[in-house]
Amino acid sequence: MLRQDGTVCSEATTPGVQQQQLWSLDKRQSSGCVYSSTHGFNPEEIREKLQAFPGGSIDLLKQESGVAVLTINNPSRMNAFSGSMMVDLEERVSQLESWTDCKGLIVQGAAGTFCSGSDLNAVRAISNPQDGMKMCMFMQNALTRLLRLPLISVALVEGRALGGGAELTTACDFRLLASGSVIQFVHKHMGLVPGWGGAARLVRIVGSQNALKLLGGAVKVDPGLGLQIGLADGVLEVPQAEEGADTLLQQAENWLSQYTKGPAPVIQAVKKVVLSGRELPLSEALRTEKDVFGTVWGGPANLQALASKSKHK
Numbered sequence: 001m002l003r004q005d006g007t008v009c010s011e012a013t014t015p016g017v018q019q020q021q022l023w024s025l026d027k028r029q030s031s032g033c034v035y036s037s038t039h040g041f042n043p044e045e046i047r048e049k050l051q052a053f054p055g056g057s058i059d060l061l062k063q064e065s066g067v068a069v070l071t072i073n074n075p076s077r078m079n080a081f082s083g084s085m086m087v088d089l090e091e092r093v094s095q096l097e098s099w100t101d102c103k104g105l106i107v108q109g110a111a112g113t114f115c116s117g118s119d120l121n122a123v124r125a126i127s128n129p130q131d132g133m134k135m136c137m138f139m140q141n142a143l144t145r146l147l148r149l150p151l152i153s154v155a156l157v158e159g160r161a162l163g164g165g166a167e168l169t170t171a172c173d174f175r176l177l178a179s180g181s182v183i184q185f186v187h188k189h190m191g192l193v194p195g196w197g198g199a200a201r202l203v204r205i206v207g208s209q210n211a212l213k214l215l216g217g218a219v220k221v222d223p224g225l226g227l228q229i230g231l232a233d234g235v236l237e238v239p240q241a242e243e244g245a246d247t248l249l250q251q252a253e254n255w256l257s258q259y260t261k262g263p264a265p266v267i268q269a270v271k272k273v274v275l276s277g278r279e280l281p282l283s284e285a286l287r288t289e290k291d292v293f294g295t296v297w298g299g300p301a302n303l304q305a306l307a308s309k310s311k312h313k
């Protein structure tokens with residue numbers, strides 16, 4: 001399925017799907033539409049419905065460094081996702097898919113907290129099964145595309161990441177937790193289970209036993225537990241008021257820089273080969289790795305490295 005920006009959405013990412021359905025290499029990016037018209041999914045229809053629930057924004061800052069910052073910005077609602085913010089998120093992901101110099105992404109919340117999930121006012125208004133499923137498919141598409149961006153992403157969790165907010169953290173490659181923060185899959189308290197893809201991704205991050213505990217017990221994951229089970233990849237200290245201390249965002253950028261140092265095409269290729277290794281059956285993953293290898297072999301970065309090595313006789 002061809003999106004407006006020319007990228008291709010796969011019909012489905014079922015095992016055995018051909019590599020070109022997962023991404024179009026000439027577009028140098030992965031695509032991640034899980035649902036399309038064949039699943040009865042009409043994105044225009046759900047976008048219109050979601051736009052009826054305004055409030056807040058998803059702000060994107062693309063930096064010269066190749067690292068972007070995406071901010072969930074609805075502080076009066078603890079950064080809960082209004083309907084219009086869900087549409088905003090899809091748009092920002094499309095912008096990132098078209099950013100050829102991308103290397104990294106930090107996802108954060110505004111005003112000292114991460115995200116408290118869906119806006120409950122919107123949830124009440126679309127609580128019928130049909131609309132709920134459409135919102136679910138819309139957000140699964142958006143978050144799958146987010147995770148499949150050819151860059152290295154990290155969720156910077158300060159304060160609380162609840163419900164859909166907890167699911168959003170799993171749609172990033174890594175999670176950095178500020179001291180005192182909590183990730184909590186509160187869905188059970190709502191008589192729900194994750195619907196934005198958070199359960200499927202959580203099992204792949206922490207394993208099915210830990211995922212069952214976190215979902216079944218609506219467990220509050222603090223930085224210590226997060227490190228212990230692998231949901232947290234690092235813990236950041238909330239800076240005191242003293243002058244000159246690095247902000248949490250600066251700390252997160254410093255942490256991420258160890259993985260985004262180098263030419264953008266090489267960083268993008270690294271993410272693509274890991275993506276295919278994670279999502280494709282072995283033979284297809286090997287073929288994809290060969291294709292991605294071909295995009296960097298003999299490329300500028302490779303030739304420059306060879307030239308510099310040739311001096312070390």
Ligand SMILES: CC[C@@H](C(=O)O)C(=O)SCCNC(=O)CCNC(=O)[C@H](O)C(C)(C)COP(=O)(O)OP(=O)(O)OC[C@H]1O[C@@H](n2cnc3c(N)ncnc32)[C@H](O)[C@@H]1OP(=O)(O)O
Nearest residue numbers: 076077078080116117118119120121162163164194195196
């Ligand atoms: C697929 C998952 C998805 C879904 O099923 O669609 C979900 O995510 S369901 C929603 C899951 N989220 C929650 O259940 C969290 C609800 N919020 C809270 O539990 C608390 O607000 C808090 C986040 C723990 C913060 O508590 P506290 O510090 O006491 O502040 P307040 O509760 O007073 O919140 C301040 C302000 O923010 C509003 N708020 C907070 N969360 C949401 C939300 N998810 N939707 C809408 N509004 C939210 C809260 O109502 C307060 O507003 P005012 O009363 O107008 O001040």
